[in-house]
Amino acid sequence: MMPPRLALWLLERGLDRDAAEAIAGDLTEGVRQRAAVSRARAGVWLWRQVVASLVAARIARRRGAVGEPRQSVGQFLSGTSQDARFALRALRRSPAFSVAAVATLSIGIGASAAIGTAADRALLRPLPYPTGDRLVYLGHPNDDGTVGNVGFVTVLDWRARMTAFDELSIIRSWTPTLVAEDGATPINGMKVSWNFFRMLGVQPAMGRDFAASDDDPDHWRVVIISDTTWRNQFHARADIVGATIDFNSRRFQVVGVLPPSFDPLVAEHFFGDVGIWAPLGYSADGDSSCRSCRHLNLLGRLREGVTLRQALTQAATVHADLRRQYPQDYREPPPVGLMLADEIARPMRRPLQVLLGAVLFVLLVASTNVAGLLIARAAGRGREFALRAALGAGWARLVRQLVTEALVLASAAAVLGTLLARWGLAALAEYAPASIPRIDRAPADPALLLLAVVTTGIALVAFGLLPALLSGRPNLEGALRATRQSASPQSLRSREWLMTVQVAVALLLVAGAGLMHRTVDRLLSVDPGFRAHGVISAGLSFAGPRWTEDSAVRAFQDALVQRVRAMPGVEHMAMASQIPLGGNYDRRGLHIEGRTYLSEADEPEVEHYSVTPDYFATMQIALKQGRLFTDADVTDGDLVVLVNDTAARTLWAGANPIGTRVRIGGREARFRTVVGVVGDVRHYALGQPAAPQLYLPMRQDTASYVVLVARVSGDPSAYARPIRQLVTSMARDVPVFDVATLDQRLDRSVASRTFLMFLLGLFALATLVMAAVGLYGVVSQGVSARHREVGIRIALGATRRDIAWLAARRGIWLVAAGVTAGLGASSLAGRLLGGQLYETAPTDPVVLGGAAGALLLVAIAAHVAPIRRALGVDPAVTLKSE
Amino acid sequence: MAEWLGEFEQIVLFAVAQVEDAYGATIREAIEARTGRQVSAGAVYTTLDRLEARGLVASWWGDPTPERGGKRKRHFRLRAAGRDALARSWQALRAMARGLDLKAAKS
Numbered sequence: 001m002m003p004p005r006l007a008l009w010l011l012e013r014g015l016d017r018d019a020a021e022a023i024a025g026d027l028t029e030g031v032r033q034r035a036a037v038s039r040a041r042a043g044v045w046l047w048r049q050v051v052a053s054l055v056a057a058r059i060a061r062r063r064g065a066v067g068e069p070r071q072s073v074g075q076f077l078s079g080t081s082q083d084a085r086f087a088l089r090a091l092r093r094s095p096a097f098s099v100a101a102v103a104t105l106s107i108g109i110g111a112s113a114a115i116g117t118a119a120d121r122a123l124l125r126p127l128p129y130p131t132g133d134r135l136v137y138l139g140h141p142n143d144d145g146t147v148g149n150v151g152f153v154t155v156l157d158w159r160a161r162m163t164a165f166d167e168l169s170i171i172r173s174w175t176p177t178l179v180a181e182d183g184a185t186p187i188n189g190m191k192v193s194w195n196f197f198r199m200l201g202v203q204p205a206m207g208r209d210f211a212a213s214d215d216d217p218d219h220w221r222v223v224i225i226s227d228t229t230w231r232n233q234f235h236a237r238a239d240i241v242g243a244t245i246d247f248n249s250r251r252f253q254v255v256g257v258l259p260p261s262f263d264p265l266v267a268e269h270f271f272g273d274v275g276i277w278a279p280l281g282y283s284a285d286g287d288s289s290c291r292s293c294r295h296l297n298l299l300g301r302l303r304e305g306v307t308l309r310q311a312l313t314q315a316a317t318v319h320a321d322l323r324r325q326y327p328q329d330y331r332e333p334p335p336v337g338l339m340l341a342d343e344i345a346r347p348m349r350r351p352l353q354v355l356l357g358a359v360l361f362v363l364l365v366a367s368t369n370v371a372g373l374l375i376a377r378a379a380g381r382g383r384e385f386a387l388r389a390a391l392g393a394g395w396a397r398l399v400r401q402l403v404t405e406a407l408v409l410a411s412a413a414a415v416l417g418t419l420l421a422r423w424g425l426a427a428l429a430e431y432a433p434a435s436i437p438r439i440d441r442a443p444a445d446p447a448l449l450l451l452a453v454v455t456t457g458i459a460l461v462a463f464g465l466l467p468a469l470l471s472g473r474p475n476l477e478g479a480l481r482a483t484r485q486s487a488s489p490q491s492l493r494s495r496e497w498l499m500t501v502q503v504a505v506a507l508l509l510v511a512g513a514g515l516m517h518r519t520v521d522r523l524l525s526v527d528p529g530f531r532a533h534g535v536i537s538a539g540l541s542f543a544g545p546r547w548t549e550d551s552a553v554r555a556f557q558d559a560l561v562q563r564v565r566a567m568p569g570v571e572h573m574a575m576a577s578q579i580p581l582g583g584n585y586d587r588r589g590l591h592i593e594g595r596t597y598l599s600e601a602d603e604p605e606v607e608h609y610s611v612t613p614d615y616f617a618t619m620q621i622a623l624k625q626g627r628l629f630t631d632a633d634v635t636d637g638d639l640v641v642l643v644n645d646t647a648a649r650t651l652w653a654g655a656n657p658i659g660t661r662v663r664i665g666g667r668e669a670r671f672r673t674v675v676g677v678v679g680d681v682r683h684y685a686l687g688q689p690a691a692p693q694l695y696l697p698m699r700q701d702t703a704s705y706v707v708l709v710a711r712v713s714g715d716p717s718a719y720a721r722p723i724r725q726l727v728t729s730m731a732r733d734v735p736v737f738d739v740a741t742l743d744q745r746l747d748r749s750v751a752s753r754t755f756l757m758f759l760l761g762l763f764a765l766a767t768l769v770m771a772a773v774g775l776y777g778v779v780s781q782g783v784s785a786r787h788r789e790v791g792i793r794i795a796l797g798a799t800r801r802d803i804a805w806l807a808a809r810r811g812i813w814l815v816a817a818g819v820t821a822g823l824g825a826s827s828l829a830g831r832l833l834g835g836q837l838y839e840t841a842p843t844d845p846v847v848l849g850g851a852a853g854a855l856l857l858v859a860i861a862a863h864v865a866p867i868r869r870a871l872g873v874d875p876a877v878t879l880k881s882e
Numbered sequence: 883m884a885e886w887l888g889e890f891e892q893i894v895l896f897a898v899a900q901v902e903d904a905y906g907a908t909i910r911e912a913i914e915a916r917t918g919r920q921v922s923a924g925a926v927y928t929t930l931d932r933l934e935a936r937g938l939v940a941s942w943w944g945d946p947t948p949e950r951g952g953k954r955k956r957h958f959r960l961r962a963a964g965r966d967a968l969a970r971s972w973q974a975l976r977a978m979a980r981g982l983d984l985k986a987a988k989s
Contacts, residue, residue, distance in 0.1 A: 002951060015924070018956070019931075023923045025953030026907040032949060053924025060928035 001035035105413030108366030110420025128263035130201030138337035151293035164311035167199035176247035204256030207241035220281025229275035248544030291329035367459035503818025509764035514847035516757035529681035532742035536716035574615035577703035626676030647692035791878030938964030
């Protein structure tokens with residue numbers, strides 16, 4: 001076996017002649033001996049020797065040990081700074097090129113660093129708790145397989161039997177009302193099992209953690225507050241531990257303050273901006289003892305060394321045991337769980353992945369675009385280089401010069417890109433839907449910025465300089481003798497290549513933005529079953545000793561309805577226990593009289609609304625059959641109920657529900673007569689069809705948490721303040737919260753898609769502009785290169801159309817190739833958008849056609865000037881100049 | 883005052899001093915066999931070049947042979963200065979190591 005030629009050649013190139021000969025001889029000998037044992041091993045050995053030898057020789061040469069005079073560090077640096085100064089001068093000489101290049105690159109760098117930082121924070125960072133990598137979100141499965149709720153007694157059993165978790169902590173929302181002179185404020189809090197902070201591995205900075213004895217129905221009135229709450233609500237008073245807070249006439253004692261470093265991420269994910277925590281305070285024999293209850297969220301901490309899979313296997317066993325014990329209560333499939341970090345990242349995972357992909361494409365287009373400009377420039381500077389080579393500059397030195405120029409460009413772009421990234425992130429934090437976790441936590445990640453800059457630098461060198469270099473050492477004589485700076489065919493070829501890529505990518509992004517636009521459009525044109533325009537909504541809650549009697553609540557509600565209805569401009573006014581798109585739901589089991597169900601858990605679930613009579617007029621929900629509620633449906637009247645279309649269709653299976661009797665909420669509840677059928681409303685999201693729904697008159701079904709809705713003439717948001725003032729004037733301890741028009745709620749429900757649409761659109765626009773500029777450059781270069789040919793053809797009698805075709809031909813092919821590739825890629829990439837789309841196929845012909853059309857328009861625009869230039873060629877001048 | 887030797891220089895000099903028919907391949911193999919560490923031909927030659935420049939070894943070209951793909955061998959031998967330098971380094975090491983029990987040494 002002989003060493004491969006390439007190896008010998010490399011040794012000759014990398015070493016001086018004598019060393020190459022001696023080493024090549026040694027390696028030939030060595031490889032023969034080794035090949036006798038194993039050819040493959042011999043090959044590996046040889047290549048390792050070659051590479052290591054070349055490296056060793058290079059290091060030795062740099063150290064100046066052999067041969068060449070030693071180059072001092074100072075000389076090396078002065079050479080580099082000379083390069084940099086030279087590069088700056090060269091770039092200053094062509095300001096248009098430099099500005100275009102820096103602007104393009106900085107957009108790519110800034111956008112990718114901003115989105116990259118957001119994605120990193122939201123998706124990749126470990127949870128900010130000492131035990132974050134062991135935290136799990138756990139529960140009974142929802143219908144769609146996601147993690148759902150659990151009941152209190154179930155958790156007690158799980159805690160006793162699931163050894164895979166060393167902590168299980170229940171969490172639930174808690175909105176105590178802070179009553180002051182100027183009205184009542186709901187505070188956003190959380191009730192947690194006493195071991196919650198211990199599970200997170202967090203210690204209060206002041207005071208103490210909850211103890212097991214706090215978590216009890218008689219002792220739960222202690223709270224731990226966040227550092228922010230302490231500073232903002234309590235003016236950072238030093239004697240905070242032991243101080244009391246009055247909520248709805250109940251007194252709580254502050255026992256601890258969390259450290260400022262505590263990140264409320266976990267609270268934020270489930271319940272928004274939380275600053276206060278209280279123990280859950282349930283007992284196994286209290287109201288929450290029912291095993292079929294499912295109203296709490298559960299977090300757990302895996303015991304060290306236990307995997308999620310193992311824990312879930314155990315959970316399934318425990319569930320099976322409980323099911324044998326209580327067959328009526330545990331009918332669902334085994335518990336499901338996912339790492340808390342994944343749960344928190346889940347809502348924005350796909351949108352951010354899509355955006356990350358898009359932004360990398362922007363970076364790609366930006367770098368290829370500038371690379372194209374560099375190629376054109378290098379080609380145009382053939383003479384300059386030839387001249388410098390003739391004056392004694394080494395080829396390596398010239399290459400170094402080019403690389404330095406690229407790096408100077410990338411560095412300038414890095415500075416600008418950093419600014420853009422900062423603004424971008426600030427804008428993201430400001431305008432993004434609130435569900436991007438941790439976006440507001442820190443500025444653009446310097447590591448990611450650096451990565452973007454380095455990527456750009458590499459891309460510039462790879463795309464921009466390699467082709468120029470590979471086209472060979474400059475042909476000195478040729479270049480010096482040439483009369484005009486004409487581009488070499490190679491350089492044009494490489495630019496065309498890059499151009500096709502750009503067109504394809506631009507098409508991809510335009511198509512993505514188009515698909516999202518269509519989705520949002522489709523969603524907003526869905527009929528939600530109610531008319532949102534012109535309606536304002538506000539939440540009210542009746543909690544505290546004054547409201548323990550239903551009659552007190554009803555009296556206040558009646559009075560409030562009268563007062564609001566009397567306000568000028570209010571057309572209809574109603575209250576409901578919950579409204580569509582209100583971010584809340586209330587599902588109950590429905591029992592139709594005369595049917596047999598195996599158990600309560602077997603009853604079909606319906607969404608339950610308790611409403612005042614005017615609700616349907618206010619929301620404009622259609623009456624399909626029978627009658628609506630009237631003021632005659634009072635507490636001691638006949639018990640009545642309305643059902644929606646879907647309920648009538650699916651639960652009565654075509655039979656007329658009117659006149660039949662139903663019962664909700666367990667055995668003790670009384671039967672109610674169905675008096676009417678109303679239209680479906682989309683409750684959870686515009687894209688989600690209605691479930692069976694059931695309405696009860698509020699007079700017969702008092703709700704202590706209600707949403708007030710009013711249909712008004714004019715701008716509904718103008719009623720926010722008067723309604724708030726009215727409620728406060730009537731009862732200081734009834735908080736008014738979550739005030740929003742229904743239009744705002746509609747917008748919010750599509751916010752994450754609008755956000756995706758907006759950013760994709762922005763990126764698409766950026767790439768489109770870059771592609772246009774790039775295309776213009778290529779076509780222009782092509783026309784310049786054929787200047788002579790055009791002149792000759794005109795002289796030989798070519799028509800204007802012939803010339804225009806000559807100028808445009810190449811570009812048209814390029815765009816066609818790019819569009820074809822882009823369409824292919826879009827139909828694949830569209831799948832990535834998948835779940836984000838609504839009633840829009842990833843291959844939607846209108847969108848893809850539109851995107852292709854947009855690119856063709858851009859392509860045509862980019863051709864206009866070069867073609868006109870070609871047509872303006874004067875053959876006499878051209879031919880004479882040669 | 884003669885210069886001190888680096889560790890790899892010492893190893894290479896030991897090899898040149900002991901190996902029969904010392905040239906690149908045999909020197910490298912001796913090092914690999916005795917120290918168990920992989921070294922590249924390039925590293926051996928650059929060290930030998932440096933040692934030669936310092937007057938510690940001498941080298942001469944042999945004849946091309948077919949098993950070397952027609953390449954010549956470069957032979958090496960220790961010069962007097964090299965022997966002295968190696969002896970001094972070795973002495974110094976032994977002097978420093980005397981009485982040391984590495985297992986019991988403070989770390």
